[in-house]
Amino acid sequence: MSRLKNFFKRGNNNQSDSGPSDISGPVSVSHNVHVALNHQTGAIEGLPEAWLKLVNKELTQGELNENPDAVLQAVQYFMFSQKQGHKNLPFKILATREIIEKESMEIENMGSPLLIRKKEIKMDGMMSDDEVDSALRKLCKCGNPFMRYVRLKEVGAGASGTVYIANDSESEGKNERVAIKEIDLSKQPKREMILNEIFVMRDIIHPNLVNFLDAYYDEDFLYVVMELLEGGPLTDVVTETVLKEGQIAAVCREVLLGITYLHSKGIIHRDIKSDNVLLGMDGTVKVTDFGFCANIQGDEKRQTMVGTPYWMAPEVVTKKKYGKKIDIWSLGIMAIEMIDGEPPYLKETQLRALFLIATNGRPQIPSWNKLSPEFQNFLERCLEVDADKRASSEELLKHPFLLRASDLRTLKGNIQAAQQILKKTM
Known part of the structure; x- marks a missing residue:
């Protein structure tokens, strides 16, 4: 976040950096199912009927009796993974220690009987969409990349955007091909995360990684140009x-x-x-x-x-x-x-x-x-x-x-x- 703030200083901010974050009132309260291991019977209790049927279908009674802790762990991770599968982002969030610790706590609490109060957290330094757009204009090349890259074919489309294979017309006869991901920013609720991801990806360059090459910003569309490997x-x-x-x-x-x-x-x-x-x-x-x-x-x-x-x-x-x-x-x-x-x-x-x-x-x-x-x-x-x-x-x-x-x-x-x-x- 500090890199974003240095890149695009926000004006009219009267809060000190050391002050507490403003937390809004509850937006919604959700009841999680209570999933727990009964150590007396060795049974997992509190699973919804559909989940219980799934466990009984895929695991034998002997496995349930011999390794109830492992069954609970597998169910909790599976529930967490199914939940994560529905997140729509145009990129995969880079995993740092902080992200892993947060997810570990979430997995641990899958099936908790507690009432979870969802909060909207307003962090000092968070940027508005207009500020993100302004920062993108500074960070990316403005204009449509297909003025330079000749679009050859579409190879995939989904929540993360549309992916094209294209020829680089400026590759001096080498006929170099690239992958271009087209992202409609109007459909992305977390624009600041996208901006931060560009900052990070620009610094990740290695011969054994598929490298980020460039980014274009044009009329609410972000185009990310990546290396293409033909094999x-x-x-x-x-x-x-x-x-x-x-x-x-x-x-x-x-x-x-x-x-x-x-x-x-x-x-x-x-x-x-x-x-x-x-x-x-x-x-x-x-x-x-x-x-x-x-x-x-x-x-x-x-x-x-x-x-x-x-x-x-x-x-x-x-x-x-x-x-x-x-x-x-x-x-x-x-x-x-x-x-x-x-x-x-x-x-x-x-x-x-x-x-x-x-x-x-x-x-x-x-x-x-x-x-x-x-x-x-x-x-x-x-x-x-x-x-x-x-x-x-x-x-x-x-x-x-x-x-x-x-x-x-x-x-x-x-x-x-x-x-x-x-x-x-x-």
């Missing part, structure tokens, strides 16, 4: 072709470089998986799905939860304090994807997957004995249930497994084969 998502490659161990090591190294950079900026990705790793036709590997990069492949329908349960670290589900090492667990699950073509529990429903993650810890890998000792140890370091003992991204970048990495250009054959099978080209 598509890693998912296509892992589901249609078989990767060699050296290729897996190369992908893991590149993703780790991107994760390490995000962590150095105080940002946790929270959704590392093959869908969110994009490939260039030359084997370039870049992490996407953070900030305005979310949904630039036109796959908005896939984004239904905060994080995706099949790749989720146990401490997220079990409500233990968690931090940046959840990305390392997800990297380990993504490595299993590259071995087996899919993550563990993919054939299970989301609720049951959450329960299995909470109870089983590190998943079994059917082809474990076929892996090199270096790869086995790498996976063990990623998939350590105790987050304090789990390796950091910096430690993994020094792991011997990465010395087995193949040249990234060897991925080109896999990319082309997957695109041919799936009949997909950008």
